[in-house]
Amino acid sequence: MTENLISVVDDDESVRRTTTLLIESFGFPAAAFESAEHFLRSGHLHHTSCLVLDVQMPGMNGLQLQSHLAAAGCEIPIIFISAYESKDSRQRAMQAGAAAFLGKPFSDEQLLQIIRSALRFFTGPIAEGKLRSEI
Numbered sequence: 001m002t003e004n005l006i007s008v009v010d011d012d013e014s015v016r017r018t019t020t021l022l023i024e025s026f027g028f029p030a031a032a033f034e035s036a037e038h039f040l041r042s043g044h045l046h047h048t049s050c051l052v053l054d055v056q057m058p059g060m061n062g063l064q065l066q067s068h069l070a071a072a073g074c075e076i077p078i079i080f081i082s083a084y085e086s087k088d089s090r091q092r093a094m095q096a097g098a099a100a101f102l103g104k105p106f107s108d109e110q111l112l113q114i115i116r117s118a119l120r121f122f123t124g125p126i127a128e129g130k131l132r133s134e135i
Contacts, residue, residue: 004119005047009033009065010054010081015104019052019081019111026112036060040068048076050099050118052111055082055089063089066096077118081106 006023008030010016016032023030031048033039037059039051055062066078077099082089085103093101099118102110 004028004049005044006030006050006052006115007033007039007044007048008052009036009039009057009062010052011035011057012054015054015081022108022111023052023115026115028115036062036065036068039065045074045076049122050115051076051078052115053078053080055080055093056084063092063096066093066098070096075122077122079111079114079118 006028008016008019008023010019010032011034013034016034020030020032031042031044033042033044035057036053039045053062053065060068062078062080062082066080069076069078075097078093078097079099080089080093080101081104082101083104085101090101100114102114
């Protein structure tokens with residue numbers, strides 16, 4: 001199993017690619033997905049230690065994925081990223097337990113600090129092998 005896998009879900013190919021490369025340059029393994037649905041079908045969910053997630057995407061958006069994971073008992077730390085930041089989206093994400101909400105563009109150092117913090121405090125059911133239900 002891959003330790004500290006960071007999964008990036010963003011429908012914008014350039015953001016997905018550069019964010020994944022940035023995370024790998026920090027020394028973490030990373031996987032990229034173009035949609036929430038692709039992430040859920042990928043088989044990487046149970047290996048993901050942190051999720052970097054776009055808010056606005058076609059199909060299931062980031063907030064819906066967060067809600068879906070929470071309903072299934074999956075407590076992966078989520079770092080939201082958005083080019084279209086709204087106060088409502090930020091508030092909903094943070095109230096539902098997001099680790100952070102970053103506007104695009106964000107700094108490399110800011111993302112690194114948030115990932116390290118999220119991994120340090122991650123003790124959710126995936127890490128403990130206690131997922132309440134299959135997703």
